[in-house]
Amino acid sequence: MPLVTARQLLDEAAKGGYGVGAFNVNNMEQIQAIMAAAVETKSPVIVQASRGARAYAEDRYLYHLMLAAAELHPEIPMSLHQDHGNSFDTCKSAIALGFTSVMMDGSLREDGKTPSTFEENVEVTRRVVDYAHERGVSVEGEIGVLGGVEDGHGAGGSGLEHVTDPDQAVEFAERTGVDSLAIAIGTSHGAYKFTKKPDGSVLKMDILIAIHKRLPHTHLVMHGSSSVPKDLQDIVNQYGGKLKPTWGVPIEEIQLGIRNGVRKVNVDTDSRLAITGAIRKVFAETPEKFDPRDYLKPARDAMKKVVQARMIQFGQAGHAGDYAPIPLTEMAKGYASGRLDTRPSVAAR
Numbered sequence: 001m002p003l004v005t006a007r008q009l010l011d012e013a014a015k016g017g018y019g020v021g022a023f024n025v026n027n028m029e030q031i032q033a034i035m036a037a038a039v040e041t042k043s044p045v046i047v048q049a050s051r052g053a054r055a056y057a058e059d060r061y062l063y064h065l066m067l068a069a070a071e072l073h074p075e076i077p078m079s080l081h082q083d084h085g086n087s088f089d090t091c092k093s094a095i096a097l098g099f100t101s102v103m104m105d106g107s108l109r110e111d112g113k114t115p116s117t118f119e120e121n122v123e124v125t126r127r128v129v130d131y132a133h134e135r136g137v138s139v140e141g142e143i144g145v146l147g148g149v150e151d152g153h154g155a156g157g158s159g160l161e162h163v164t165d166p167d168q169a170v171e172f173a174e175r176t177g178v179d180s181l182a183i184a185i186g187t188s189h190g191a192y193k194f195t196k197k198p199d200g201s202v203l204k205m206d207i208l209i210a211i212h213k214r215l216p217h218t219h220l221v222m223h224g225s226s227s228v229p230k231d232l233q234d235i236v237n238q239y240g241g242k243l244k245p246t247w248g249v250p251i252e253e254i255q256l257g258i259r260n261g262v263r264k265v266n267v268d269t270d271s272r273l274a275i276t277g278a279i280r281k282v283f284a285e286t287p288e289k290f291d292p293r294d295y296l297k298p299a300r301d302a303m304k305k306v307v308q309a310r311m312i313q314f315g316q317a318g319h320a321g322d323y324a325p326i327p328l329t330e331m332a333k334g335y336a337s338g339r340l341d342t343r344p345s346v347a348a349r
């Protein structure tokens with residue numbers, strides 16, 4: 001199957017009432033782990049690369065690994081998504097490379113650290129939407145500021161410092177026409193999200209629910225949504241790691257989000273923990289080994305296992321065969337005609 005837009009995957013997920021995991025990649029093993037999990041569970045999937053990943057893997061390697069995945073698994077609808085684009089130029093270069101979906105994170109300035117003003121965010125996001133939609137590529141925006149830092153991107157601090165204001169979310173959706181919207185409801189990037197098990201008082205699910213009611217046509221995105229399971233932390237620490245006690249977003253909270261309009265769920269930390277735990281185990285138990293395949297293969301298997309579990313928990317499992325891919329040229333026509341317009345004043349009609 002050719003790469004399709006995240007918009008198509010999320011529209012289908014909305015019809016089916018499930019969420020789609022967006023898993024970060026940096027190298028071949030991670031792409032293979034995600035595809036193996038998608039094939040086994042028959043899941044549509046979003047594969048995403050941050051600016052850090054594009055620099056690490058180099059654009060051409062990354063893109064051709066994705067093409068290989070699409071070629072090997074024509075039965076899997078997949079989207080290649082730019083995670084946290086920091087500027088118009090980053091999004092433009094992703095589209096030139098062949099990404100089918102981009103995130104313009106205008107909640108921060110181009111340095112990827114300083115919170116921007118609302119007007120700055122609207123302006124840069126609107127510009128990316130105009131450019132991307134003309135080319136049939138879908139766009140995710142962000143309103144409110146997430147906590148923590150990932151791949152050098154983020155404002156730091158707790159996820160509760162800049163929680164999304166529902167009125168602003170509605171105005172933002174109206175003025176930008178984004179396909180999907182990342183909102184800040186208390187989640188953070190990285191492994192250290194919460195210092196105790198989060199419950200309803202920590203995650204602002206009421207805000208999420210309020211936004212979904214007012215923006216039923218804009219798909220909501222949960223960032224920083226690794227669950228950071230204790231068993232994965234334990235494996236890392238058992239074999240010499242030094243992770244401090246930490247809690248991620250409980251699966252039940254993500255599932256509550258999915259019942260209330262969350263269609264894209266970003267997972268990165270869980271994959272990192274799975275990979276690192278598996279590698280540490282090989283190093284600790286068989287220190288005589290030195291063939292990278294001896295530890296990269298178990299690492300890949302460990303990531304596949306956690307991705308597979310998320311695909312089942314988010315509900316995307318079993319949905320790979322539900323629909324035919326829509327080419328970008330058709331998506332561009334849909335945007336031009338207004339058929340794919342998500343702005344509340346238009347979509348409500």
Ligand SMILES: [Zn+2]
Pocket residue numbers: 084189223224266
């Ligand atoms: Zn994120």
